[in-house]
Amino acid sequence: MAAIALTFLFLYKNTHSSDAQNISVYNGYVTSIYYDQFYVNEVNLISNSSATANVYVIPKSQLSYIPVVLPEKQIDKRNSTFSQRFELYYDRSENNLICNTVCELNFRFELQQNGVVLGCPAQLFLYDNKADLKIFIANEPYGSVGDPVAQTDCLPKTGVVNKTFHLPPNKLYYIGWYVAKNVGYTIWLSANLTRINISGLNEDCSVSSQHTTCPITHTKYPHKKENISLLFNTTSTTMMDVNVTPVLVQWNLQRLTGVSAPSCIGVVVMMVAVFVWFYYCMIRTVAWNGYITIA
Ligand SMILES: *[C@@H]1O[C@H](CO)[C@@H](O)[C@H](O)[C@H]1NC(C)=O
Ligand SMILES: *[C@@H]1O[C@H](CO)[C@@H](O)[C@H](O)[C@H]1NC(C)=O
Ligand SMILES: *[C@@H]1O[C@H](CO)[C@@H](O)[C@H](O)[C@H]1NC(C)=O
Ligand SMILES: *[C@@H]1O[C@H](CO)[C@@H](O)[C@H](O)[C@H]1NC(C)=O
Ligand SMILES: *[C@@H]1O[C@H](CO)[C@@H](O)[C@H](O)[C@H]1NC(C)=O
Ligand SMILES: *[C@@H]1O[C@H](CO)[C@@H](O)[C@H](O)[C@H]1NC(C)=O
Ligand SMILES: *[C@@H]1O[C@H](CO)[C@@H](O)[C@H](O)[C@H]1NC(C)=O
Ligand SMILES: *[C@@H]1O[C@H](CO)[C@@H](O)[C@H](O)[C@H]1NC(C)=O
Numbered sequence: 001m002a003a004i005a006l007t008f009l010f011l012y013k014n015t016h017s018s019d020a021q022n023i024s025v026y027n028g029y030v031t032s033i034y035y036d037q038f039y040v041n042e043v044n045l046i047s048n049s050s051a052t053a054n055v056y057v058i059p060k061s062q063l064s065y066i067p068v069v070l071p072e073k074q075i076d077k078r079n080s081t082f083s084q085r086f087e088l089y090y091d092r093s094e095n096n097l098i099c100n101t102v103c104e105l106n107f108r109f110e111l112q113q114n115g116v117v118l119g120c121p122a123q124l125f126l127y128d129n130k131a132d133l134k135i136f137i138a139n140e141p142y143g144s145v146g147d148p149v150a151q152t153d154c155l156p157k158t159g160v161v162n163k164t165f166h167l168p169p170n171k172l173y174y175i176g177w178y179v180a181k182n183v184g185y186t187i188w189l190s191a192n193l194t195r196i197n198i199s200g201l202n203e204d205c206s207v208s209s210q211h212t213t214c215p216i217t218h219t220k221y222p223h224k225k226e227n228i229s230l231l232f233n234t235t236s237t238t239m240m241d242v243n244v245t246p247v248l249v250q251w252n253l254q255r256l257t258g259v260s261a262p263s264c265i266g267v268v269v270m271m272v273a274v275f276v277w278f279y280y281c282m283i284r285t286v287a288w289n290g291y292i293t294i295a
Contacts, residue, residue, distance in 0.1 A: 018035070018245065018246050018247075018248050019245075020243055020244065020245040021033060021243075021244050021245075022241055022242070022243050022244070023170065023232065023241070023242055023244060024172065024239050024240065024241055024242075025053045025232045025233065025234045025236075025239070025240045025241075025242055026098060026172065026234070026239055026240075027234055027235060027236055027237055029098050029100070029195065029233070030100065030195060030196045030198050030231050030232065030233045031170050031231070031232045031233075032100070032101075032169075032170060032196055032229045032230065032231050032232075033170075033229065033230045033244060034227065034228075034229050035227060035228055035229070035230070035246065035248065036227055039228065039248070039249045040057055040216060040228055040230070040246045040247070040248055040249070041216070041246075041247045041248065041249040042213055042214060042215060042216055042246075042247045043055065043057070043205075043213070043214040043216065043230060043244060043245070043246045043247070044211065044212070044213050044214075044244075044245040044246075044247070045205075045207040045211070045212045045213075045214055045242055045243065045244055045245075046207075046209075046210075046211050046212070046242070046243040047207045047208055047209050047212075047240055047241070047242045047243075048209070048240065048241040048242075048243075049208065049209060049236060049238065049240040049241070050208055050209045051208060051234060051235075051236030051238070051240055052206050052207070052208045052234065052235075052236070053206060053207050053208070053232045053233065053234040053236070053240055053242060054203040054205075054206050054232070054233050054234070055203060055204055055205050055206060055207060055214050055230065055231070055232055056198060056201050056202070056203050056204060056218075056230070056231040056232075057204050057214075057216050057218065057219045057228055057229075057230055057231075058201060058219060058228060058229050058230075058231060059219055059226040059227070059228050060226055060227045060228065060229065061226060062201070063196060063229060064196070064197045065100075065101055065102075065194040065195065065196060065197060066194060066195050066196075066197045067102075067192075067193075067194050068191075068192075068193040068194060068195055069190070069191070069192055069193075070090070070189075070190055070191040070192075070193070071190055072106075072108070072188050072189070072190035073090070073091075073188060073189060073190065074186060074187070074188050075088055075089065075090060075175075075187050075188065075189050076088055076177070076185070076186070076187045077185070077186040077187070078179075078184070078185065079114055079183075079184040080179040080180065080181060080182065080183045080184070080185070081181060081182075082141075082181050083140075083141035083142075083178075083179070083180045083181050084140055084141055084178070084179060085136055085137050085139075085140035085141060085176060085177065085178045086137060086140075086176075086177060087133060087137065087174060087175060087176060087177070088124075088175040088176075088177045088187065089175070090175075090189055090191075097172070097173045097175075097191060098171070098172050098173075099167055099168070099169050099170065099171055099173065099193055100169050100170065100193060100194055100195045100196055101169050101194045101195075101196065102169075102192060102193055102194040103166060103167040103168070103169055103171075103191075103193055104164060104165070104166055104167075104191065104192040104193070105126075105164070105165045105167065105173075105189065105190075105191050106162065106163075106164050106189065106190045106191065106192070107124060107152070107162070107163045107164075107165075107187060107188070107189055108160065108161070108162050108163075108187070108188040108189075109122070109124075109152075109155050109160065109161045109162075109163070109185065109186075109187055110159070110160045110185065110186045110187075111155055111156065111157060111158055111159065111161075111183055111184065111185045112157075112158055112183070112184040112185075113157045113158055113182065113183065113184075114182045114183065114184050115181075115182035116182060117157050117180050117181070117182050117183055118180060118181070119142075119180060120154035120178070120180060121154060121155055121156065121157045121179070121180050121183050122154070122155045122177070122178060122179040122180065122183055122185055123151065123152055123153070123154050123155065123177075123178045124151065124152045124155075124163075124175065124176070124177055124178075124187075125145055125148040125150075125151045125175075125176040125177075125178070126148055126149050126150040126151065126165060126167065126173055126174070126175060126176070127146065127147075127148055127149060127173065127174040127175075127176060128149045128167075128168075128171040128172070128173055128174075129174075130174060131146070132146030132147045132148065133146065133174045133176055134146075136148070136176040137176065140178075141178065141180075145176070148176070149167060149168075149171075149173075150165045150167065157183070196229075196231060198231060198233060201231075202217075202218045204216045204217050204218055204219070205217075207242060230244065230246070
């Protein structure tokens with residue numbers, strides 16, 4: 001009987017480890033990983049830093065977002081006297097643009113010709129990692145640009161051009177700029193972003209350097225079948241890399257009866273009944289044996 005009950009459990013609760021992912025966690029921002037179609041049973045975490053990151057496991061319906069509009073700002077204005085490549089910053093102190101769920105960057109370029117301009121007058125590249133940005137800069141003025149996530153076409157020698165990029169979330173973006181000799185330019189940037197609002201949410205665990213298994217205290221199984229996100233935040237001033245391996249669980253309701261979710265209540269009741277009946281039989285058997293011994 002126990003074997004039958006266990007077979008039921010084994011068949012209808014599929015547990016498997018999802019692939020590991022590395023994510024970067026920055027001070028002041030919430031990083032998220034989204035999982036489809038599964039409940040997360042536990043999460044194994046390894047950080048490359050001794051600083052602490054808090055971890056939240058949140059059903060999709062509980063996520064709320066804070067819109068962040070970065071107003072248009074002049075990020076550079078120069079007359080180029082030689083062909084060159086370099087990094088542009090949105091903000092001298094913050095340096096980089098971190099995107100969460102909505103990630104829209106709007107650039108406005110104004111160019112003038114100050115003499116003979118050969119080849120491409122100017123071009124902007126966006127990178128999601130420093131290694132490719134380094135390749136872009138190291139090969140100035142015309143060599144490999146590495147692997148940008150997005151770029152403009154060559155901009156016209158004179159006039160104003162607007163360009164909007166929609167970029168994948170949870171990345172830190174770097175801006176590479178190429179400008180030819182004899183080009184005068186001004187660049188403005190505005191951004192339309194959202195950030196996940198974690199205020200009021202309960203964290204499930206925290207991670208620092210050593211391997212941690214996050215028990216998930218708050219949202220082990222959402223009250224309804226729902227996709228979930230893992231959120232991370234830190235107060236560390238240096239960037240942290242966290243290696244994330246969730247153990248995922250899916251209850252195979254369809255396989256149980258061939259019908260939809262509400263029937264699972266019936267099945268759970270049935271399974272509980274089987275267990276109770278089995279347990280009751282054991283107790284009775286032991287009691288009966290005991291009675292015989294005493295007798
Ligand atoms: C995560 O980072 C670790 C250490 O840097 C590396 O060994 C591992 O291969 C990375 N895993 C993935 C999935 O990128
Ligand atoms: C660039 O050159 C133009 C024309 O020579 C001049 O009017 C402008 O002030 C210069 N801009 C900068 C930023 O030096
Ligand atoms: C470019 O953007 C500016 C402000 O962001 C706007 O005033 C202008 O009309 C836009 N130009 C074009 C060609 O879309
Ligand atoms: C920001 O993006 C949202 C969603 O795409 C849009 O509704 C809103 O108008 C945008 N706001 C600005 C200032 O561009
Ligand atoms: C963030 O969430 C909290 C709790 O739900 C709410 O009180 C607060 O207004 C939210 N903040 C913003 C900026 O939406
Ligand atoms: C989970 O997300 C996937 C893909 O976005 C969607 O197809 C599916 O319906 C979602 N499941 C639930 C229970 O919301
Ligand atoms: C994460 O954010 C919450 C809410 O803002 C804050 O209380 C907590 O200290 C933060 N944790 C870390 C490790 O930064
Ligand atoms: C952890 O990884 C981040 C991002 O890759 C890196 O900037 C940081 O220096 C690493 N920290 C340590 C202690 O290796």
